[in-house]
Amino acid sequence: xxxxKIEILVGLxxxxxxxxxxxLAMKVSNLNIYSNDKGYEIIANxxxxxxxxxxxxxxxxxxxxxxxxxxxxxxxxxxxxxKIRIESQYNTLPKDTSASIYTAGLLGEKYIGLEPGGDEENxxxxxxxxxxxxxxxxxxxxxxxxxxxxxxxxxEKK
Amino acid sequence: xxxxxxxxxxSGISFFERLGRxxxxxxxxxxxxxxxxxxxxxxxxxxxxxxxLSLLIILVSGLFVGMVLGLQGYNTLVDFGSExxxxxxxxxxxxxxxxxxxxxxxxxxxxxxxxTAEIGLMxxxxxxxxxxxxxxxxxxxxxxxxxxxxxxxxxxxxxxxxAVGVMGGAFVGxxxxxxxxxxxxxxxxxxxxxxxxxxxxxIKSIVFGVVVTWIALFxxxxxxxxxxxxxxxxxxxxxxxxxxxxxxxFILTAIMF
Numbered sequence: 001x002x003x004x005k006i007e008i009l010v011g012l013x014x015x016x017x018x019x020x021x022x023x024l025a026m027k028v029s030n031l032n033i034y035s036n037d038k039g040y041e042i043i044a045n046x047x048x049x050x051x052x053x054x055x056x057x058x059x060x061x062x063x064x065x066x067x068x069x070x071x072x073x074x075x076x077x078x079x080x081x082x083k084i085r086i087e088s089q090y091n092t093l094p095k096d097t098s099a100s101i102y103t104a105g106l107l108g109e110k111y112i113g114l115e116p117g118g119d120e121e122n123x124x125x126x127x128x129x130x131x132x133x134x135x136x137x138x139x140x141x142x143x144x145x146x147x148x149x150x151x152x153x154x155x156e157k158k
Numbered sequence: 159x160x161x162x163x164x165x166x167x168x169s170g171i172s173f174f175e176r177l178g179r180x181x182x183x184x185x186x187x188x189x190x191x192x193x194x195x196x197x198x199x200x201x202x203x204x205x206x207x208x209x210x211l212s213l214l215i216i217l218v219s220g221l222f223v224g225m226v227l228g229l230q231g232y233n234t235l236v237d238f239g240s241e242x243x244x245x246x247x248x249x250x251x252x253x254x255x256x257x258x259x260x261x262x263x264x265x266x267x268x269x270x271x272x273x274t275a276e277i278g279l280m281x282x283x284x285x286x287x288x289x290x291x292x293x294x295x296x297x298x299x300x301x302x303x304x305x306x307x308x309x310x311x312x313x314x315x316x317x318x319x320x321a322v323g324v325m326g327g328a329f330v331g332x333x334x335x336x337x338x339x340x341x342x343x344x345x346x347x348x349x350x351x352x353x354x355x356x357x358x359x360x361i362k363s364i365v366f367g368v369v370v371t372w373i374a375l376f377x378x379x380x381x382x383x384x385x386x387x388x389x390x391x392x393x394x395x396x397x398x399x400x401x402x403x404x405x406x407x408f409i410l411t412a413i414m415f
Contacts, residue, residue: 021313030350
């Protein structure tokens with residue numbers, strides 16, 4: 001086989017391999033989330049942010065509008081400080097937006113759901129959300145449930 | 159009894175001797191890489207026989223591995239009512255493990271054995287010593303281009319394997335079994351990370367490419383120059399590189415994930 005043909009075939013092979021890598025990066029992985037769009041960051045304090053991870057989705061009305069960018073612990077107020085990066089196109093969120101941690105499905109991953117308020121002013125970079133609701137911990141829920149039964153029983157006995 | 163101990167000692171010494179020779183050869187091959195960059199033509203020719211000719215087996219096995227993963231995953235996941243997670247299962251197992259590992263095993267069988275046989279035969283027919291007589295370093299002229307070709311081809315082949323496998327899984331999952339196509343791709347995109355999963359898979363395949371070509375070249379270069387010796391060396395290439403791939407895969411996985 002002549003050299004030219006070999007070169008063409010090798011070129012095609014390399015191009016196909018790179019195309020496969022590109023396809024894996026674009027179509028299979030979450031590359032489109034790492035867009036150049038820096039967006040803006042808002043901060044929310046939670047009593048309990050268990051199960052939440054960096055890069056967990058942040059939704060409003062069920063639509064993904066941002067990601068959790070950082071989770072830290074404030075040792076003065078003993079609360080979790082969660083930084084949320086919102087895409088810059090969604091820049092009209094009211095200032096009194098509230099954040100809650102929800103679970104996708106019964107045992108799925110945690111995400112933050114935002115609910116809009118009625119304020120005229122919009123959220124800006126590094127603003128803090130005032131209203132937050134912590135994540136639901138299954139064990140706490142069960143123990144509260146069991147407690148209520150026990151209390152009811154003892155109340156009836158009296 | 160004494161004879162037995164003697165043999166034991168001899169095989170121990172020869173093991174370390176071969177290990178040392180293999181590493182010296184590796185250093186010599188790597189030292190030849192800069193001079194190869196000016197004569198890239200040689201590497202391209204080797205990439206044809208190492209990479210392009212391995213394409214068929216890689217693509218076909220990738221497609222079938224992906225399709226089987228789709229079938230098996232569906233059967234398991236449907237019991238839990240979570241068949242939408244099929245895309246996640248197929249893509250993660252391909253990108254992290256099966257892509258690099260199976261592609262490397264096939265590469266060792268298809269390209270590694272060919273490399274060993276070629277170089278062993280060159281040695282048996284004294285082509286390598288003829289080169290030395292002409293003051294051409296056979297390591298730089300023969301081994302280095304083949305090493306570079308394996309080093310470049312392996313990640314590309316593994317990427318092709320994974321990509322074709324993911325599409326095969328999509329074909330079986332959403333085409334034949336009725337998993338929602340949007341859920342297949344979107345759940346996959348939500349849980350496959352570019353750096354953690356795909357980049358680590360590429361790093362794995364690069365490591366496997368280096369190790370497989372190194373073993374193949376060393377076995378060929380070190381073969382006893384007879385027909386029996388070359389055949390033994392070819393067998394050793396496939397066995398040793400398969401074991402090296404599986405062992406290294408465990409170590410790399412433990413480090414990465």
